[in-house]
Amino acid sequence: MAQKTAPDSTRRSERSRRAIYDAALALVGEVGYGKMTIEAIAARAGVGKQTIYRWWPSKSAVLLDAFLDLAEQANAQLSEEAGLAEPATDIPDTGDLEADLKYVLRATVDEMTDPKFDAPARALAAEGVVNQELGTEFVERLLEPQLQHYVKRLRRSQDRGEIAAHVDPRIALELWTGPLAQRWMQRTGPLTHAYADTLVEYALYGIAPR
Amino acid sequence: MAQKTAPDSTRRSERSRRAIYDAALALVGEVGYGKMTIEAIAARAGVGKQTIYRWWPSKSAVLLDAFLDLAEQANAQLSEEAGLAEPATDIPDTGDLEADLKYVLRATVDEMTDPKFDAPARALAAEGVVNQELGTEFVERLLEPQLQHYVKRLRRSQDRGEIAAHVDPRIALELWTGPLAQRWMQRTGPLTHAYADTLVEYALYGIAPR
Numbered sequence: 001m002a003q004k005t006a007p008d009s010t011r012r013s014e015r016s017r018r019a020i021y022d023a024a025l026a027l028v029g030e031v032g033y034g035k036m037t038i039e040a041i042a043a044r045a046g047v048g049k050q051t052i053y054r055w056w057p058s059k060s061a062v063l064l065d066a067f068l069d070l071a072e073q074a075n076a077q078l079s080e081e082a083g084l085a086e087p088a089t090d091i092p093d094t095g096d097l098e099a100d101l102k103y104v105l106r107a108t109v110d111e112m113t114d115p116k117f118d119a120p121a122r123a124l125a126a127e128g129v130v131n132q133e134l135g136t137e138f139v140e141r142l143l144e145p146q147l148q149h150y151v152k153r154l155r156r157s158q159d160r161g162e163i164a165a166h167v168d169p170r171i172a173l174e175l176w177t178g179p180l181a182q183r184w185m186q187r188t189g190p191l192t193h194a195y196a197d198t199l200v201e202y203a204l205y206g207i208a209p210r
Numbered sequence: 211m212a213q214k215t216a217p218d219s220t221r222r223s224e225r226s227r228r229a230i231y232d233a234a235l236a237l238v239g240e241v242g243y244g245k246m247t248i249e250a251i252a253a254r255a256g257v258g259k260q261t262i263y264r265w266w267p268s269k270s271a272v273l274l275d276a277f278l279d280l281a282e283q284a285n286a287q288l289s290e291e292a293g294l295a296e297p298a299t300d301i302p303d304t305g306d307l308e309a310d311l312k313y314v315l316r317a318t319v320d321e322m323t324d325p326k327f328d329a330p331a332r333a334l335a336a337e338g339v340v341n342q343e344l345g346t347e348f349v350e351r352l353l354e355p356q357l358q359h360y361v362k363r364l365r366r367s368q369d370r371g372e373i374a375a376h377v378d379p380r381i382a383l384e385l386w387t388g389p390l391a392q393r394w395m396q397r398t399g400p401l402t403h404a405y406a407d408t409l410v411e412y413a414l415y416g417i418a419p420r
Contacts, residue, residue, distance in 0.1 A: 032340065034244075126339035129395050130242065130332050139398055147398075154417075164419045171389075171408055172417045174398075178389030179381075185339050185395060188349055188357075188384075198381055206416025207364075207382045209374045 019045040020052060021066035028063060029119025033127035033134070038062070060134050063124060064141055070120075071142065074111055091153040097162050098204055100153065105176055105196035112184045113191055125185055147173055175203035229255040230262060231276035238273060239329030243337035243344070248272070270344050273334060274351055280330075281352065284321055301363040307372050308414055310363065315386055315406035322394045323401055335395055357383055385413035 023044035027036050038059055042049040056062045072087070079087040092100045111117055128135030147170075154169035163172070176199040183189050233254035237246045248269055252259040266272045282297070289297040302310045321327055338345030357380075364379035373382070386409040393399050 122340050125396070126336040128397075129336035129339065132397065135397050139396055143396065143398065161419065163417050167412065167417045168408070170399075171405070172412060174389035174392065175385050175409075175412055175417070178392040179384035180388070181392040181396065182384065182388040186335070186349055186353065186391065187338075187342065187345050188353065189380075195381070198378070199385075202377065202382060202385055202413070202416075204416050204418045206412075206414050206420075207373050207377045207385070208414045209371065210416075210420060 016045070016047050016051060017055070020047060020055075020062060021069050024059075024062050024066045025070065025120040028123040032123050033063075033131075036063075060137065064137060067120070067124065067138075067142055070117065071146070074114075074117075078107055089149070091149050093153060093156055097153075097157045098200060101176070101200045101204075102197050105180070105200060106193045108180060109191050109193060109196050112180065122185075147177060150177070172203070176200060226255070226257050226261060227265070230257060230265075230272065231279050234269075234272050234276045235280065235330040238333040242333050243273075243341075246273075270347065274347060277330070277334065277348075277352055280327065281356070284324075284327075288317055299359070301359050303363060303366055307363075307367045308410060311386070311410045311414075312407050315390070315410060316403045318390060319401050319403060319406050322390065332395075357387060360387070382413070386410060 020041060023041045024036070027040055027044060031040075036059055038052050039049055041059070041062060042052050045052075052062060056065065075089075076087040082088070091104050094100055112121075124134075124138060128138050150173035151169045154163055154167075154172060157163045158165065158167065158169065163169070176196070179199055180191065180196070183191050183195070189195070230251060233251045234246070237250055237254060241250075246269055248262050249259055251269070251272060252262050255262075262272060266275065285299075286297040292298070301314050304310055322331075334344075334348060338348050360383035361379045364373055364377075364382060367373045368375065368377065368379065373379070386406070389409055390401065390406070393401050393405070399405070
């Protein structure tokens with residue numbers, strides 16, 4: 001009863017892949033990382049367990065791919081809203097660093113406060129705090145590539161003299177990503193566009209009088 | 211066989227309390243918040259379950275008190291090392307804001323990288339990410355009172371014109387506490403004294419050229 005590969009097998013695979021991502025994201029938000037199983041993902045996605053094991057070696061691998069896909073979707077949507085023909089991969093460079101950073105940080109706030117993102121991202125972040133292996137994989141595959149977009153953008157501004165020569169862009173970006181991450185993870189205050197704007201202004205110009 | 215209150219009952223209570231704190235901190239680091247029980251804390255501390263219930267209504271209440279006690283101990287030790295007669299409750303004000311902030315942030319880095327603190331604090335922080343009630347209680351009782359020391363110190367500097375008048379101290383402090391929290395929780399980079407110093411410098415003077 002072995003099936004021959006049909007012309008629409010790619011489309012069917014794509015449909016299964018998406019169902020698996022959706023199931024993994026929903027499940028981790030509902031039961032947490034520790035209690036999530038490949039079996040439960042398969043059952044919820046309506047696929048066989050072997051389908052998942054054929055593509056991914058572990059539940060952490062499925063989940064990380066699901067988050068990468070979610071981030072790509074969010075980026076594609078944002079690019080479409082901005083009227084771009086292709087999804088943007090870089091941080092905009094309009095020549096106005098303050099405006100460009102505010103634009104990206106406001107979008108980050110929108111993503112962090114999106115319920116679709118919140119529950120699964122919290123479950124993954126919580127596990128990363130106590131599970132060093134997963135936390136490191138999450139940072140290397142998901143977070144650091146995003147942070148490197150800031151490094152690239154800041155270096156361009158630095159080359160034009162808009163950022164002081166002694167500043168390390170990889171540390172500087174943490175002046176806004178750190179506070180946003182802390183407010184999101186520890187709920188130390190509201191995540192708003194006004195807050196994002198303030199962080200950008202304080203980071204660029206400092207809190208000591210100029 | 212009811213015991214009369216003996217002269218040393220206070221000392222005995224104090225010994226039990228400390229044993230309970232130690233047990234709670236050790237357990238949460240080992241098994242995580244979800245699997246920690248009052249029964250296990252009692253067994254490890256060598257006290258009856260009722261002793262714990264007489265003093266605390268829940269395991270979260272025990273744990274939060276244990277962390278408050280740990281923070282007080284760390285502060286007392288730091289104050290002793292600094293040669294103070296009384297434990298310091300405020301951030302030092304030597305008249306040099308940059309030096310005072312670096313002093314406190316370096317001590318924070320030392321605490322964050324102390325193994326005694328790391329495992330229990332990670333377990334509590336991870337639970338707070340997904341458990342809004344516990345997270346909020348943790349922030350209100352433990353984190354926010356510490357952050358308010360920065361607010362107080364920054365306001366004194368602001369009154370002397372060392373911080374720009376338009377700056378909100380409650381947001382400004384997140385320029386260093388946010389990045390430290392993110393590096394600690396998400397392991398996005400090393401937690402060192404040099405890193406703490408850099409955060410203070412960037413936050414005070416900004417990354418745009420002066």
